Amino acid sequence: MTDENGEEPVVDLSTIDLSERLERSIFAFRGYNVSNLGRTPELLARREYGPTIERFLSEGSQIAADLLGRPVDLVDRVRERRETTLDVYGEAVALVICTELAQLELLEQYHGIRYAQAPLAAGYSLGELAALVAGDVFPLESVLKPLLELAPDTKELAADVRMGVLFSRGPEIDVDAVTRHCLRITNAGNGVIAISTILSPNTVLLMGQSDTVAEFKKTMHDALLNPVHLRLNQHSWPPIHTPISRQRQISDRAAVILDTVAGGFTAPTVRILSCVTGATEDYNDFNSRDILIRWIERPQRLWDVIERMFNEGVETVIHVGPEPNIIPATLKRLSNNVRAQLSGDSISSFGLRAISRIVRRHRPWLSGLLSRDAALLRAPFIDQINLEDWLLARPV
Numbered sequence: 242m243t244d245e246n247g248e249e250p251v252v253d254l255s256t257i258d259l260s261e262r263l264e265r266s267i268f269a270f271r272g273y274n275v276s277n278l279g280r281t282p283e284l285l286a287r288r289e290y291g292p293t294i295e296r297f298l299s300e301g302s303q304i305a306a307d308l309l310g311r312p313v314d315l316v317d318r319v320r321e322r323r324e325t326t327l328d329v330y331g332e333a334v335a336l337v338i339c340t341e342l343a344q345l346e347l348l349e350q351y352h353g354i355r356y357a358q359a360p361l362a363a364g365y366s367l368g369e370l371a372a373l374v375a376g377d378v379f380p381l382e383s384v385l386k387p388l389l390e391l392a393p394d395t396k397e398l399a400a401d402v403r404m405g406v407l408f409s410r411g412p413e414i415d416v417d418a419v420t421r422h423c424l425r426i427t428n429a430g431n432g433v434i435a436i437s438t439i440l441s442p443n444t445v446l447l448m449g450q451s452d453t454v455a456e457f458k459k460t461m462h463d464a465l466l467n468p469v470h471l472r473l474n475q476h477s478w479p480p481i482h483t484p485i486s487r488q489r490q491i492s493d494r495a496a497v498i499l500d501t502v503a504g505g506f507t508a509p510t511v512r513i514l515s516c517v518t519g520a521t522e523d524y525n526d527f528n529s530r531d532i533l534i535r536w537i538e539r540p541q542r543l544w545d546v547i548e549r550m551f552n553e554g555v556e557t558v559i560h561v562g563p564e565p566n567i568i569p570a571t572l573k574r575l576s577n578n579v580r581a582q583l584s585g586d587s588i589s590s591f592g593l594r595a596i597s598r599i600v601r602r603h604r605p606w607l608s609g610l611l612s613r614d615a616a617l618l619r620a621p622f623i624d625q626i627n628l629e630d631w632l633l634a635r636p637v
């Protein structure tokens with residue numbers, strides 16, 4: 242959160258007692274990114290934390306080696322600070338999930354805070370699978386098995402896939418119109434393009450093969466009524482959460498693998514707000530396999546989860562994993578937008594209708610949100626804590 246001048250205050254994480262905040266917190270697990278080490282080398286090097294980090298990384302290494310059919314040593318990778326690349330996508334997946342689970346173990350082992358006592362969890366992309374393991378729905382090997390066995394196909398598809406960040410500075414983005422335009426470009430036969438994530442009402446992530454993202458940018462102003470902007474990303478991305486994965490039958494093959502893996506017959510110990518369902522459907526004792534199959538080719542509905550989080554009364558977001566990025570950035574943008582539009586005036590001094598009038602002048606997409614969901618006004622007052630930073634700052 243920011244101070245009264247809109248600046249980021251320097252927070253001494255060593256003074257923050259997470260146990261006092263737990264009942265109003267949500268654990269947010271991060272997903273795959275182009276960088277996946279974060280501060281894990283520091284955790285591994287610390288005398289108290291090192292053995293636990295090494296144990297989880299060693300377990301992930303053995304599972305990954307068995308599934309990929311080649312030697313894997315995540316401990317050496319972390320110790321030598323060798324960042325993952327798309328060429329070792331399977332290793333990157335194992336590294337992220339194992340690091341997230343290790344952080345939760347450290348939280349309980351050295352600080353007496355049990356993840357199972359938290360009220361809520363959420364995970365962006367790969368993070369949702371980590372939350373299922375942490376919530377005792379599946380053992381680690383069960384979620385890694387389909388991911389790593391299909392990693393070679395996912396990696397090959399990724400070589401031709403680019404990402405675009407589509408955003409609006411005015412009205413909300415018309416998701417139906419974007420979807421319609423993606424289908425028209427796909428129908429031309431030069432590659433598939435689709436929405437992979439709805440980050441907020443004015444921002445979505447697109448993934449497309451070949452030159453489809455560039456084609457979208459060239460033609461979007463004629464296809465979409467409201468003005469939008471598109472920023473191209475230079476990296477290649479695994480096309481999970483898009484129909485591109487159908488080209489290698491990844492969801493069907495994953496479903497066959499999931500049929501016989503261990504676990505999947507209990508509800509999570511911590512309730513998960515799913516980015517697959519947009520938090521409209523909870524995990525129960527039998528639907529986790531079905532949701533995971535949908536996870537592969539349906540877009541991530543992150544914004545729906547964030548709205549639900551605010552309405553659940555969350556006051557602290559604890560980010561799990563190495564160098565969290567998507568969820569922290571989305572929450573920070575929302576906080577900055579709300580704070581900027583209120584221009585420093587006291588929120589308590591305005592009725593919601595008055596606030597909506599202020600917002601409508603510059604960010605129309607936010608006006609409608611505040612009119613129907615006053616809980617979003619709490620955005621500037623939500624605390625965000627990166628668990629890896631807290632673990633390294635907090636005395637053992």
